[in-house]
Amino acid sequence: MSIAPSALPISMRRIEKRFGSVSVLRDLNLDVEAGEFLTLLGPSGSGKTTLLMILAGFVRADGGSIRVGDDEIITTPPHRRNIGMVFQNYALFPHMNVFHNIAFPLKQRGVAATETAERVEKALELVKLKGLGERRVDQLSGGQRQRVALARAIVFEPRIVLMDEPLSALDKGLREHMQIELRALHRRLGMTTVYVTHDQREAITMSDRIAVMNAGRIEQLDKPETLYAAPKTQFVAGFIGESNFIPVECRNGSVWYEDRRIQTAGAPPVPGQHLMVVRPEKLRLVTAAEPSSGINVLDATVGDIIYQGDSFVCYAVLRDGRQLTLRDYCRSDVLARLPAPGQPIRLGLDAQDTILVAAER
Amino acid sequence: MSAPSALLREPAGAGRDLNAQALRADARRESLRLLALLSPSLFLVFAIIIVPIGWLFWLSLFDEAGAFSTSNYARFFEQASYIKTFVTTFKVAFIVTGACVLLGYPLAYMLSQLPRRAASICLIFVILPFWTSVLVRTYAWLVILQRKGLINSWLIDLGVISQPLSLANNLSGVVIGMTHILLPFLVLPLYASMKTIDTDCLRAGMNLGASPAATFRQIFLPLSLPGLASGVVIVFVLCLGFFVTPALMGGGKVIMWAMRMEQTTSLYSNWGAGAALGVVLLGVTLALLGLFQWLLGARATGVWSQR
Numbered sequence: 001m002s003i004a005p006s007a008l009p010i011s012m013r014r015i016e017k018r019f020g021s022v023s024v025l026r027d028l029n030l031d032v033e034a035g036e037f038l039t040l041l042g043p044s045g046s047g048k049t050t051l052l053m054i055l056a057g058f059v060r061a062d063g064g065s066i067r068v069g070d071d072e073i074i075t076t077p078p079h080r081r082n083i084g085m086v087f088q089n090y091a092l093f094p095h096m097n098v099f100h101n102i103a104f105p106l107k108q109r110g111v112a113a114t115e116t117a118e119r120v121e122k123a124l125e126l127v128k129l130k131g132l133g134e135r136r137v138d139q140l141s142g143g144q145r146q147r148v149a150l151a152r153a154i155v156f157e158p159r160i161v162l163m164d165e166p167l168s169a170l171d172k173g174l175r176e177h178m179q180i181e182l183r184a185l186h187r188r189l190g191m192t193t194v195y196v197t198h199d200q201r202e203a204i205t206m207s208d209r210i211a212v213m214n215a216g217r218i219e220q221l222d223k224p225e226t227l228y229a230a231p232k233t234q235f236v237a238g239f240i241g242e243s244n245f246i247p248v249e250c251r252n253g254s255v256w257y258e259d260r261r262i263q264t265a266g267a268p269p270v271p272g273q274h275l276m277v278v279r280p281e282k283l284r285l286v287t288a289a290e291p292s293s294g295i296n297v298l299d300a301t302v303g304d305i306i307y308q309g310d311s312f313v314c315y316a317v318l319r320d321g322r323q324l325t326l327r328d329y330c331r332s333d334v335l336a337r338l339p340a341p342g343q344p345i346r347l348g349l350d351a352q353d354t355i356l357v358a359a360e361r
Numbered sequence: 362m363s364a365p366s367a368l369l370r371e372p373a374g375a376g377r378d379l380n381a382q383a384l385r386a387d388a389r390r391e392s393l394r395l396l397a398l399l400s401p402s403l404f405l406v407f408a409i410i411i412v413p414i415g416w417l418f419w420l421s422l423f424d425e426a427g428a429f430s431t432s433n434y435a436r437f438f439e440q441a442s443y444i445k446t447f448v449t450t451f452k453v454a455f456i457v458t459g460a461c462v463l464l465g466y467p468l469a470y471m472l473s474q475l476p477r478r479a480a481s482i483c484l485i486f487v488i489l490p491f492w493t494s495v496l497v498r499t500y501a502w503l504v505i506l507q508r509k510g511l512i513n514s515w516l517i518d519l520g521v522i523s524q525p526l527s528l529a530n531n532l533s534g535v536v537i538g539m540t541h542i543l544l545p546f547l548v549l550p551l552y553a554s555m556k557t558i559d560t561d562c563l564r565a566g567m568n569l570g571a572s573p574a575a576t577f578r579q580i581f582l583p584l585s586l587p588g589l590a591s592g593v594v595i596v597f598v599l600c601l602g603f604f605v606t607p608a609l610m611g612g613g614k615v616i617m618w619a620m621r622m623e624q625t626t627s628l629y630s631n632w633g634a635g636a637a638l639g640v641v642l643l644g645v646t647l648a649l650l651g652l653f654q655w656l657l658g659a660r661a662t663g664v665w666s667q668r
Contacts, residue, residue: 058564078567079576085568091561095583104579108570152569 007035007192008069008159010055015064017050017216024050026216028064035190037183039203042213043239048196051213052162055194057081068159079108084153084191086163090145092137098124098148099133105156123151126185143174150182154189163195167202179205200240204228212236234360237277244324246276247359255356258320262296263351269358277355280313280327285337286348296354298347300324302339312338316347414643421636433637443621450618453535453607454600458547460540461596465547466589472548473555484552487545495542499609502538503529506610530612538606543599547592554588555581587657594653598646618642 010032017025025047032038040048053059055066057078066074073081084105092101102123106116124130127147132140140148146166153161166182167175183206186193197203203210204224211221212235220227220236231237234245248257250271255262262276286297300316303323307330314326326347328334339345378384424430437443468487472480490498505511506528513525528534558581566576604619611617618638626635 056564056568058567078564079570079572081568082570083568085565087561087565089559089561091559091565093562093565093580093584095580104566104571105569108575152565156570 007190009034009036010160010192010194011065011067012051012055013065013067015051015054015066016062017047017054017059018062024216025054025061028216028218030211030218030221032192032194034192037186037193037195037206037208039195039197039207039210040213041197041200041203041210041239043198045215046213047216048198048213049164052164052194052196055160056083056085056162082156082158084156084158084161086146086149086153086161086166088165088168090149090166090169092145092148092152094137096137097133098129098135098137098140101137101148102133102152102155105152109156119155120151123155126154127151142170143178146170146178150185154191158191160192160194163193165197166195168197168199175202176205182206204240210240212239214239229355231277231355231357234275234277234357237275237355237357242280242325242327244278244280244322246278246318246322246324248274248276248356250274250356257298260296260298262354263294264354264356265352269356273359274356275359277357278324278349279353280325282353283324283326283347283349284328285326285334285339286346288346290348292348294351295348296351298324298349300345300347302341302343302345304341305338314339314345316345417636417639420632421634421640423633425631425633433633434641436634436637437641442616446616446618446621449616450601453532453539453603453615453617454597456532456536457539457543457600458593458597460536461544461547462589462593464540465544465551465592466585468544469548469551469555469588470585472552473558487548490541491545495605496609498542499538499606502534502541502610506534506537529610530614532611532615534610534612535607535615535617538610539600539603542606543596546595546599547589550592550595551585551588554591555585558584590653590657594650598649601646602642 010030012028012030015025015028015030017023028047028051030051040051042048050059054061057073057076061074064074065072068081068083093104096104099120102120103116106119111119120133121130124133127150129144129147129151132144137145137148146169149166153163163182167178170178179202186206195203195206204227207224209221209223210227212219212227214235220232222230227236227240231240237243238245246257248255248262250256250269250273253268255264255268255274255276257276286292286295298318300318303315303317306313306315309330311327311329312335314328316324316326318324324347421433422429422431424432437447472483472487475483503510507513507530508525508527510529512528513522516522517525528537562580562584563576566580567573571579602619603617604623607615607617608620608623611620619642622635622638622642625631625638
């Protein structure tokens with residue numbers, strides 16, 4: 001990945017923010033590497049947008065430090081931060097056409113008219129809106145507005161780009177398309193990007209790293225693959241991907257679900273109560289004849305089977321009444337031995353796919 | 362199954378739409394029904410707007426002797442006092458509108474930036490004078506502004522001035538009184554339009570490198586102009602027809618259009634001349650509204666987006 005000369009790392013230390021008596025961010029520390037695409041992912045109220053607003057300078061933190069490169073910016077007013085931002089509702093200026101919207105940051109910086117025209121043209125080309133400079137904002141579609149907002153945020157070559165759920169107003173197809181495009185643009189320009197979303201799929205698709213936020217803290221900061229394969233907490237496991245949780249107990253160095261020993265890949269966890277995270281696509285139907293070494297087998301009955309075209313979902317009920325979801329693709333060999341509702345089945349989960357997290361109270 | 366097919370006739374020929382005639386008849390019936398529902402309000406509009414204005418116009422075409430003539434309109438060009446009244450009316454309207462903008466814009470801006478609770482309390486103070494009669498408020502201003510009124514006696518007691526300022530019974534009295542009464546008509550639409558300005562637009566302005574002052578000038582101000590324009594139109598048009606305040610605060614020195622109308626009808630009993638004044642006022646007002654409409658329309662089609 002090419003790192004643009006202007007890309008700088010961000011280092012946030014001990015950020016605190018309270019609204020009245022409500023603590024929104026608590027002793028938050030986060031490092032964003034130069035040129036990295038980092039996503040703040042969390043449910044609403046987790047503090048991700050507040051953190052972005054503090055980064056942009058629209059909200060004043062109660063305490064903490066933000067360093068961009070070597071500069072401390074925690075008290076710098078927003079217009080001197082030199083940070084580009086794409087707003088959730090785009091925040092394009094309705095009284096200016098596309099050209100003047102994108103030229104706005106250049107005008108503020110006293111860039112000469114000819115250079116401005118050149119750079120706006122280049123930015124328009126970059127977001128695939130060549131020739132639309134004279135359009136009024138209200139003549140643009142949602143996707144085009146999104147691109148104008150993006151062009152405006154990068155045309156002045158900011159050190160950092162912030163994005164606040166920029167794709168949430170687009171319909172599904174366009175959103176997925178823009179995810180790929182944003183990702184490609186980031187690869188090309190290499191600006192340090194902090195992206196906020198509550199959509200875990202979007203975060204996984206786009207990010208170099210994801211910071212999962214919950215109640216004003218970062219629960220886990222990792223690469224998407226690591227977050228999915230090795231969530232550290234129940235919250236992360238529940239928020240990223242689909243999961244069923246099965247309570248297990250660790251004693252004498254091994255893990256037990258009821259009277260069945262559970263095989264895990266890693267070192268045995270600390271003694272006590274844990275939760276086994278079961279992803280629907282990691283489960284599979286196993287026959288009675290199959291050997292159970294390296295596989296955890298759970299006995300269940302089929303509750304219902306839902307056909308979804310490319311795949312099917314099987315809701316299985318364990319002996320203790322717990323429900324597990326199994327998802328598999330509709331291949332002919334799988335379909336041939338699909339059980340009927342009410343039938344007993346055996347669900348297999350590979351030991352290396354068996355994830356344990358601490359049970360939250 | 363057989364009942365609908367009996368009702369819906371087969372197409373009469375190739376290329377003709379199925380049931381086209383029945384559908385057209387249905388559309389006709391629907392518009393007749395809508396017209397019937399609208400008729401009471403249409404009648405009301407006719408009876409209380411069209412008829413009186415038509416009558417006014419008709420009256421203006423007869424001179425004092427009751428003969429059909431255009432002398433009532435010729436007066437506007439011949440009599441200097443008419444022209445003077447006309448000029449005075451527009452002068453007062455311009456000054457009052459200007460004063461309302463100068464006072465009202467900062468006020469509306471402040472209201473729009475206050476937190477919701479504080480803003481609604483302050484709005485009550487803006488609206489409160491609405492609930493007091495114009496007459497009472499005008500007399501109150503007389504008490505405050507007259508030669509031995511509150512302001513003059515304070516200023517003299519404090520030694521700021523030795524001679525009382527002439528604040529009432531002249532143009533300044535009229536302007537002060539009218540500005541007070543008309544200010545809410547500017548502030549309310551302006552406030553409403555300022556509230557619709559997206560705060561993210563202002564944030565975006567600052568994020569893109571514009572100082573708070575530059576953000577105000579380049580983003581907030583242009584976006585508030587439509588609201589300002591509608592407030593200005595309302596105040597200006599109300600000024601043109603204003604009567605009570607100029608009559609009481611002008612001391613007979615500031616004769617405005619409506620006062621001239623009152624004189625013509627009640628003092629000289631010249632209904633034709635009074636009606637002509639009314640018709641001209643109505644015409645001028647409509648022309649102004651049309652002009653503003655055109656200007657706002659031009660803005661909507663992007664004339665302003667260039668700058």
